[in-house]
Amino acid sequence: MLERYGHGGDLITAEETYGLAKEQFIDFSSNMNPLGSPDCVETILTNTWKELVHYPDPAVRKLRHAIAECYQIPMDSILVGNGAAELIDLTVRFLQPEMTALARPCFSEYDEAVSKIQGKTLDIYLKEENQFELQTSDIVKAADQCDLFFLGHPNNPTGKLISQPVLHSLLDTNQPVVLDEAFIDFVPFEKQVSLMNQAYQSNNLFVIRSMTKFFAIPGIRLGFMIAHPNWIRKIQSLQVQWSVNALAQSIGASVLHDHAYIKRTKNWLVQERSWFESQLSDLGLKVYSSDTNYLLVQLPPSIHVKKLQEQLAHRGILIRDASLFKGLNTSFFRIAIRLREQNEMFISKIKQVFI
Ligand SMILES: Cc1ncc(COP(=O)(O)O)c(C=O)c1O
Incomplete structure (x- = not known):
């Protein structure tokens, strides 16, 4: 298989x-960008290998600064991870949900993260007749039974963004919400549909992003998350020191500028x-x-x-x-x-x- x-x-x-x-x-x-990685990736790998004799920046400053500038987000609301996969795991470990609502079908790492902390999942089955789009009624029904929503925006494998009314109803539940926006950079007007700018001002919204799909660098492992600075500090305390290597940090800061x-x-x-x-x-x-x-x-x-x-x-x-x-x-x-x-x-x- x-x-x-x-x-x-x-x-x-x-x-x-x-x-x-x-x-x-x-x-x-x-689902990788078929244009291959940006040219700067080769340049960085060729020119910066000598820096591998040093530890990477433990605070990932240059890359967090580049993300902050690119998306107009305060630096202390940004945590960089070893791929979105690491951040999915860390966020669930931090939140310790007993019952996590997942919209099926969805990315399997949400289940993995929940089962590692012995949590349970509440299945919301997306329906073919709704083109596999999440509905407000799904959220309302699940809200009383779960203590976390973990959703893809857009969802994998359906490729669908969550509609604006459903996002509103989700945030109205006052339950913690993790949005995995790993593929949102492919969406036109990404900055308008992403909830990154709400996440850092919110007490219960966590947005996870991947840099590996859009920039075709899955081998280097790179993602970041946006949340309230208080939560970012706590989630970071669960992260292994130096989990984002030096090459990944340099590459991440450069590719964001390749307009x-x-x-x-x-x-x-x-x-x-x-x-x-x-x-x-x-x-x-x-x-x-x-x-x-x-x-x-x-x-x-x-x-x-x-x-x-x-x-x-x-x-x-x-x-x-x-x-x-x-x-x-x-x-x-x-x-x-x-x-x-x-x-x-x-x-x-x-x-x-x-x-
Ligand atoms: C929906 C979704 N989220 C997150 C990830 C993990 O991305 P990363 O390579 O940044 O760990 C994937 C990888 O396939 C994915 O499909």
Whole structure:
């Protein structure tokens, strides 16, 4: 199984399972920016390796300063982590919820974090007939039964942002809310839809961001979170010292200034998403509209996702089996939106499998 370790993007498992070298795969199973990392990443790796004889800045000052400037957020409301994954874990460890409401299907690390502290989860099942969008009624129903909401904005694997009215009802519950905005930087007008600017002024809102998807640097591990400075201090006290390495800190501070790359990415996605969605729909697949850089797709009942995954993998194409997300059945898969040539390759390979 490609998701042996719980996630997509595992090229070593793909090599072992399907017998091709990892360079031979086009990876649609993890949702990375297909433009590759910004040029400054190579420059930093080449020029700053000599600094590895020193410990990284334990207060991550340069990068926190860059984030503060970029998003107009006070520095003491920012905590940088070893990927959003570390911050998910730390936030749950800090909050110690007994019952965490999760909107299914959702990213599996929320469950992992909750189960590590022996917490329980309250399942809110997103409905196909609502296009897998969270509803105000879901929030109202769950609010009395949980002591934490942990939600993706946009959600993975559905690709949907939480609507403004639902966000309002969420904040009205006065329960702690963690919003995972790992993919929000792909959304046009990101700064208007993100709740980062509310988080640092709030007592119960925590926003987690990833830098690894948009800047295509998952190997370096980098994310940050925004919350009230009192909470940031306490969450930081649970973090392992020097958890963000020196190269990650330098890279993070530089990529945020690469406005040309940011613009290129946003332009690519707007064009490519609508093209890819319509090509997939033309094949008779049900494509759920997405606010970000991946698509949730439903197969006709006669095709089992595991079979499709295997047949495509033998042809060098990796997809994410979305039936592994609680709340979805074996007709769902998730794919990243990639460059036109790669997306065309996907369409041609899936046609071979269907015929
Ligand atoms: C929704 C979501 N949040 C967080 C993460 C973790 O991101 P990072 O690479 O920054 O740890 C992922 C990774 O796939 C994800 O899909």
